[in-house]
Amino acid sequence: MLSLPLLLQETHAAYVPILPAWILLLPLIGAVVNGFGAFIWRGNKVIPGVVGPAAVIGAFAIVVVNFLAMRGAAPHDPTIVSLWTWMAAGDLRVGVDLQFDQLSMLMLLVVTGVSSVIHVYSIGYMREDPGYSRYFAYLNLFVFFMLVLVLGANFAITFVGWEGVGLCSYLLIGFWYENREFASAGKKAFIVNRIGDFGFLVAMFLVFVHFGTLNYETVFASAPAALAYGGTVVTAITLFLFLGCTGKSAQIPLYVWLPDAMAGPTPVSALIHAATMVTAGVYLVARTSVLFAMAPVSQAVVAAVGAGTALLAATIATQQYDIKKVLAYSTVSQLGYMFVAVGIGAYTAGIFHLMTHAFFKALLFLGSGAVIHAMHHAYHEVQSHEDPNDMRNQGGLKGYMPITFATMWVGTLAISGIIPFAGFFSKDEIIWYTGAYGYGILWGIALVAALLTAGYMTRLMVMTFHGENRTGAAAEPHLHEVPAVMWIPLAILAVLSIVGGWVNIPDALPVLPAVHALHDWLHPVFEPARGILEAHGLHDAHSSPIGGGEAMWAGISTVAAAVVILLTFRALVHRTWKPAAEATDPTGLAGVLYNKWYVDELYDRVIVLPLLALWRGCWRIVDAGLIDGSINGLAAGTRAVGWIGSLFQTGRVATYMFYFVTGVLVILATFLL
Amino acid sequence: MMEAFFFLLFAVMAAGGAIMMIASRNPVSSLMYLVLAFFALSGIFVLLDAHFLAAVQVIVYAGAIMVLFLFVIMLLNLGHREDIDMRGHLARLVALVAGSALFAAVAALVLRGDESTLASEESRLAVEAMVRARGAVGALAEPLFTSYLVPFELTSLLLLVAIVGAIVLARRRAP
Amino acid sequence: MNLDIESASLILSAFLFAVGTAGVLVRRNAIIVFMCVELMLNAVNLSLIVFSRSLGLEAQVLVFFVMAVAAAEAAVGLAIIIAIFRHYEGVDVDRFNLLRW
Amino acid sequence: MEPMTGTAFVVATTLKILVFFVLLLVFVALSTYFERKIAGFIQDRSGPNRVGPLGLLQVAADGLKFILKEEVEPGGANKKFFFLAPVLGLVPATVLFAVMPFASPVPTRWGMMEMIVADVPVGFLYVLAIASLGVYGIVMAGWASNSKYSFLGGLRGSAQMVSYEVALAMSLVPVLMLVGNVQMPEIVSAQQNFAAGPAEYGAWFFLPLMLTAFVFVVSGLAETGRVPFDLAEAEGELVGGFHTEYSSMKFGMFFLGEYAHLITTAALITVFFLGGWDIPFWQGDNIRILADGTVIGEPTWWKTLLTFGAFGVKTLLLVLFFMWLRWTIPRFRYDQLMDLGWKVFIPIMMAYIMVMGLAMYLLDEAGVPVGLQYSGALIVLNLIMMGILIWVVDRGTIVKGATSNTRRRAGGIRGRITPTTPSEVD
């Protein structure tokens, strides 16, 4: 075992993963213990509350040690840990291999770190729930699968993780399965994700057909030579992969499941539907950056879809009243940003935003969770059935929940891109590169979406914490701050939301020191992809599409965001809202946005109903007519043949022998003639 | 020459025994003719250098299986029921035709076949060398206990099952 | 016609097989039918032994297995015959049509 | 010296057949004489002593009597098989002798002559094969006589012989394991004591394979159908069993066959367990012909004669032992006989084969060379097992008394028999 000082030292020895399997095993053990525990210690709140978080924190500790070890070691190729051979069929050799490189290490840190915090938070949030142990089992299982996804050294293992997190997502969205709506939300997430998984699978098949292997290292090493730049194959592979990403990461056209996924417990939303799982698509694109770099069409598609999603989701977010819905659309929008980044080739920026977004979006969700927790308790005390999630029922909570209020403002400022919060650095980098690489329209959209973000987030804060309290006279006295086990995670995440961006500070900014820690860290991973891109004409213009350097536009965007925040605040802080029960749905443009551009309805009309009609036809004609008919016909035919055959069955051995001899004679005759 | 003489002797014994077996009306006669045929066959096995199988042929067929048949014939007292045994003329004709056709077809195939594949000198020498090196029993034991060990063990299982099955089937049920 | 011993044995084997077949066709006594089947098995054994001279001793291993199967078959078959005899008071195969549909 | 080939071989074999067949018949004749003599002695009589000196010509008188007696054929008998049965009874017993090595090889002008009629490659498998044919004579006789007693005797005989054949064959397996070969001369030389060789144990197998020898002797007796296993001809129940209806020379052939069988069994025991023609404590007779024709030892004609004498003496002593046994033990009951075969000997032999295999494996692993030391270890093991058999296993369990059987069947239902102690009686 390496000692810590030794880990911090810089050595030139190759990096050897420390207890690699235990990173996966700990959460799995936690899941198993809690899973069986759900049947054994039904009412016990202590054991799951200790085992669940401890497993993840343990994994986090191992990851940190590994990170330090990797940082100390010389730059190197990915380290692959082969556990065992999973399947061997023909040419296909799929091993359970774990890939330790800079990208997966960063993801490990983010996943286990944020997970640890959220697990701790869950101890408080879920305390009242009867499915406490089951909850932690799912959550641990999710962490396990997420780590598998991140660590997989080939498409197949990644796909296992991919499906596993999908499963856990489904389980957790439908955690309160007694509620039909929640359960169907889980189903929706699952089904929509299947469409994406189909893309992933097809991509995987294509990769195997063309490379004969599924290992990332081999595929990426041989891809530039094996496939034509911009050719059909690589485009198809990447587009299918991206189809998978749109499903998992909630991009157009498959984003519709994510807002509904808010049916799950709020910590789940924070962990899965904001910080980790939904970023898997981004991670996958980054992981397969070499392939994407070779397919300009796909890149354009990725960037365009990302930008479109960012704008669309941002607009919808402005008119939502459910606090979690707002955050959900915000997540979709931010994911769009990340896709824009990885689409245009600014992979580091995309991953950077992924990281910071994990911090502040987790913070925001947990904050909203705290709010909901408080509201729920208040309503519960007075036996009210009002919706605790609806912002129209909130307002003026800052007096009751100061810590939540403060930390959520940190998150809001961070997501809005106000200097020096984390979001400023990452989002600014994306927007800047969009312009600098010459994608003018995207740059514009990104800017607009950024301003919209500042707007709807301020709206959320104002409606929730400022103004008068609309909870209702009866419930109001019962509002109070959440326990320490819940606000300490908020504080931790708030700190991370502030300092998280300081790992990467552009040279161009005045006053601030230039930091390239993340860039340097991820450089070895994205170098091949960057090389391909630069060989085909990608270059940094050092100015935006309409002129001006990075420092200037960074200033402009932060100032603009600040202005938007101030304006929104002023406009809304004195406005009054009717409580949700009395309010009417908005009309006009606001109505369209409130109804999410009627996308769900559109999908219903265009896809679901025709499909239903088609399947109904299939049932009538194909199933009942053709299949059943042929089966029945076969049965009748068999019966008829059997009846004829039974005529030959005399029950006399000699007769059978005669048939047998005749048959043998026929066979022999064919030999002879 | 000697070999040919003995082969002819045994072949006639075997063929005659077989024919008499199906022609005898008395089951015990049939059985004894069959034993004769088996005995002659074991002689032919010896001529074909399959000494071990010749011995096993006598032990298993003549010594065990046919005694079992005989025992059953006697136990069920079938030795004297001769009236119903043979079928009518038509069946006999059919049997004659079918049997002759079968024999003719196979014999024609054998005669048309390339004889060298059956008895190439080198293969015969190889088998003989094997037999000389390990003895008649050892030569057969070699493949039996290496490549065919599992089938061999399964055979013992088969026999066990047969024993149990026979006992269960033939046991007199308690009234 | 100059036959070597292998071909002659094969022809003998064919003959024995044909006789066994004819026996099954002609006889009604289940035990005799059984014996005819044994004869056919032996005919096959003979041909296998002939083949073993050119194809290696594995063919003789097969003969060994055939004998084991024949022994098992005889045991079970005779037990069945005894059981049937108790039921029908006879072993005429034409009366064993219990399984006829 | 080269083995015999060609014409010399054929002539020598023919001679051996003739000489040996005659010798066998003489032996058979003599053994009938001995049987009577011994029966007489055991019953405090003097046995035949009228015909010829010491009654030796009694045999000839008997033969004459058989030939001259009236022949009776029961009505309804199947003539063919009635005639065939005695032949089938006699032939296997005599043919068995073809593979018996009865003396050390003798050098002749035309090559080395092995003193065995036919050294068939399958050795004792041939013995088993031929021995298994002996049953036909009895069954045929029983069936062809068309008489109830004969029929029952035939049925009994067939079941008995088939049953004991299994025990007989199994008791030969340990011999096979020790020798590693099936040819009879090899079995003999494996019991001799050469300076060096592939597998010489230097001890007659009845020592290192004591239990097997015991089982073989008993099973051999049962296979020959002699007292105490002569259930097929039990005169008390079945008059004469399978040969009830036979008379004259047909009966004589059964008679001869029985004694030929007896001698054969004795000779087999001699070969398998008593070192064959080996003369004990004398190394000069250790002569052996290897597979490639080389000869170990110095064969001479007088050694051949001596070894033949040894073989004859051993066989004869065994025959006498069997007779002694016959006039000592009463006949078994039929269920006892079957129990002994199936429930005692076969399981014992199975266990024994496993124990011996394990012992041999361990000895081989321990690096003990095949020889006196090896045999010594096996002898000790066998003594232990023999002790277990006699003092632990055989406590009224091997052959149960009539009372115990009744009681077991009654199961306490059909009137429990309460034993009365002698003091209560009278």
Added chain:
Amino acid sequence: MPGSVKMVVRPESSASYVRAITKGLGITLKHMLEPNKATQQYPDEKWELSPRLRGTHRMATHEDGRAKCVGCGLCPTVCPVNCIKLIPAEDENGERYAAVYEIDEFRCIFCGFCQEVCPVEAIHLGVHYENAEYSRERWVYDLERLTELDHPFTALWDPFDPASE
């Protein structure tokens, strides 16, 4: 003790068959080696017959050689197996004699009733047993043969002298 049945309980659990046989072999061996054999070299050495042995019949005769039989018919009457055939006659002196007197020795069971019942002590059983013949007819002894035989008469048991002393 009337009504009690002696049950012999065979030892089942302690008897070793092998050891028992060994013991039996020892006994027979002892007898085998016994030098004094009970065999009698019969044709050479004859049995010493008991005077009461009931063997082949004999007819007693007067001094002149006539049979003592008076044809009273008692012996055929008493014979349990009817093996005596007697046809009486009278001679010129008016004395009764047996015209035909035949005994079927094949049928006779040598019970001795004829001897006991004979009022004139004419018919006797004799101390003799060696009477092999080549045909059945020869076994029917007529009066002539009966009178010609010369072996000793069988002594009857005397109730007043039970030990025949």
